[in-house]
Amino acid sequence: MSETPKQNSYDVVIVGGAMMGSSTAWFLTENPDFDGSVLVVERDPTYATASTTHTNSCMRQQFSTEINVRVSQFAAEFVKDFHNRIGLESAPKLGIRSFGYMYLADTEDFAETLRESIAVQHAAGAATKLMTPEEIKRDYPFYTVDDIVLGSINTVDEGFWDGTAVFDGWRRSAKARGVEYLSNEVVAMTKNAQGTRIKSVTLKSGEVIACGKLVNASGPRAARTAAMAGIDIPVEPRKRYSWVFAAEKPLDRDLPLTIDPSGVHCRENGGGTYQCGGHTDDDPAVAFDDFSMDHDFWQDHVWPILATRIPQFEAIKVTSEWAGHYAYNILDHNAITGAHPEIGNFFFLNGFSGHGLQQSPAMGRGTAELLTYGEYRTLDLSPFDYQRIARNEPLIEKAVI
Ligand SMILES: Cc1cc2nc3c(=O)[nH]c(=O)nc-3n(C[C@H](O)[C@H](O)[C@H](O)COP(=O)(O)OP(=O)(O)OC[C@H]3O[C@@H](n4cnc5c(N)ncnc54)[C@H](O)[C@@H]3O)c2cc1C
Incomplete structure (x- = not known):
């Protein structure tokens, strides 16, 4: 059943509320320099078809690209300190x-x-x-x-870690800190006259919601979501x-x-x-x-x-x-992140090719930094920028399972 949003305008609209969408929402709430409103739109709150609920839930450092090793190292650091970081007394202590x-x-x-x-x-x-x-x-x-x-x-x-507990923690904590999760589907987007910004998203139920910034965290449906803004991605x-x-x-x-x-x-x-x-x-x-x-x-x-x-x-x-x-x-089996070069308020979190669960802490943190400061402040995720896709310059990850 579709829900109605509480507002008609949000600073950040996240399309997809599974691992990547929830990580980004939570890291935004963690950032003292971000005080905007966040709407997470999720077409299926049971997550029955999401990648996140079908995963093997493992992490590794055996990648062929250095940035992927460092992304997973942050996952290990985050998971081992999850209980202290998440801000929920009831959250479990996790290990690997x-x-x-x-x-x-x-x-x-x-x-x-x-x-x-x-x-x-x-x-x-x-x-x-x-x-x-x-x-x-x-x-x-x-x-x-x-x-x-x-x-x-x-x-x-x-090895193995409890991705479900982290997903649950991010959602519960983000909601407790004011992030709105909406059971609904983004079906269209509008741009400004110059075509340089996403102005609004249209929900399946018909409402039109203005957005300051938009994050595409829609998993296997990422290309469909990008196409709503006239963007082509190889996912x-x-x-x-x-x-x-x-x-x-x-x-x-x-x-x-x-x-x-x-x-x-x-x-x-x-x-x-x-x-x-x-x-x-x-x-x-x-x-x-x-x-x-x-x-x-x-x-x-x-x-x-x-x-x-x-x-x-x-x-x-x-x-x-x-x-x-x-x-x-299908271009290079690696994440696609960052902002679109022309549509500057459209952000990608796509194409994780089977290693996205372990990448979610670093990707959510990095995207929250980008949304807040316009740049990465901790781990530089720019090797994953969408621009490489537009230029057809693959960043090949050989260790794909
Ligand atoms: C079998 C399998 C094993 C895996 N094993 C591992 C592993 O061991 N380690 C690892 O790191 N990764 C693993 N992965 C990959 C990992 O699960 C994914 O990379 C990660 O879960 C991606 O999360 P996501 O949030 O990007 O996508 P998803 O979990 O797919 O979530 C996207 C969400 O967006 C929603 N959505 C889509 N379109 C719209 C719309 N228009 N409006 C509103 N909502 C929308 C969907 O309903 C969905 O809930 C595995 C994946 C699979 C399938």
Whole structure:
């Protein structure tokens, strides 16, 4: 059911109230130099199709671009200090289950990419280490490593964290501090006569709301939202499958989030259960409401790969499964942020390509700074600026899962 906004004008209108929209709203309320009004418009407050509610909820520092390493390092800092920062007595104390991500390379080319990436990661202060197949077998005897050339893993601040608790904390705290969350949908925008500013958004229920600044935090629907302002961005909904299974004989130690060379990945989920994910080689853009499962893909592709890599996973039982959507940046698999160069009050928070949950603290903080001061004050997120898209100058992230 659509709600009616309390005002007809807001300093900041955020389109999309999931992880990115809520992070930005909350960081605005944290900033003593921001005293404007904030409206978060969310088309589905159950978040049934949002990426945020379908996630694997892991963080890593194993990226190929330095800025992505630093973005995740802030996530670790934020999550570990969440209770103190969020400003809610009832908020839980959080940690990171640092089982690490284990990248397995089966070719010399892939191994070389891991070596190049580790140099970037070390320069940013990450604790990643390379492992020979013998070292992998010594520390994780359950793997088959006959085909493996090299592995890389980081067990410091890399693994599972409770993204749901952070999402919930941001929303509750932002609302308590005066941010208005509206169940409604932005369906159109108007610009000034020069076409240099967004003047207003039109809601599905018909109201027209004036806005000072607009943030596009609409996940897989980001291109549709940008198109309302006449802007083209290369973001598509891509389907990603997840399965949780119980193993008849659980492993005797934590399973790192293992990225098999095939792209299938699997991690520790606690209590003798594991979470696994993957996508088909044919990876088209899908309809916004297409969450159908592909059972043959599991049966004929994913499970055989798992059982080959970890023979103990021959005897397992799937206990739950779902499909979710990445907001996939088809140009370079990286975030798109910052203001539009011509429409100066339109801000992007788009294209996170499967690593947006862990990026949400740094992205929300940075966007709140940009909205308040017109510049980044902590971590410089300008490598992700929309301008690179307009100039067709990709900032390629190679470590996409
Ligand atoms: C299977 C899977 C596993 C993942 N695993 C990880 C992981 O381990 N680590 C990690 O960091 N990231 C992971 N991700 C990615 C991460 O979940 C996303 O990058 C992140 O949640 C993006 O948040 P968002 O707020 O940008 O988008 P979303 O969560 O999709 O939210 C966008 C919101 O905008 C709303 N909206 C859209 N259009 C409108 C409109 N016109 N008007 C009003 N509201 C609108 C939508 O209803 C939605 O609630 C995973 C994603 C998937 C699908």
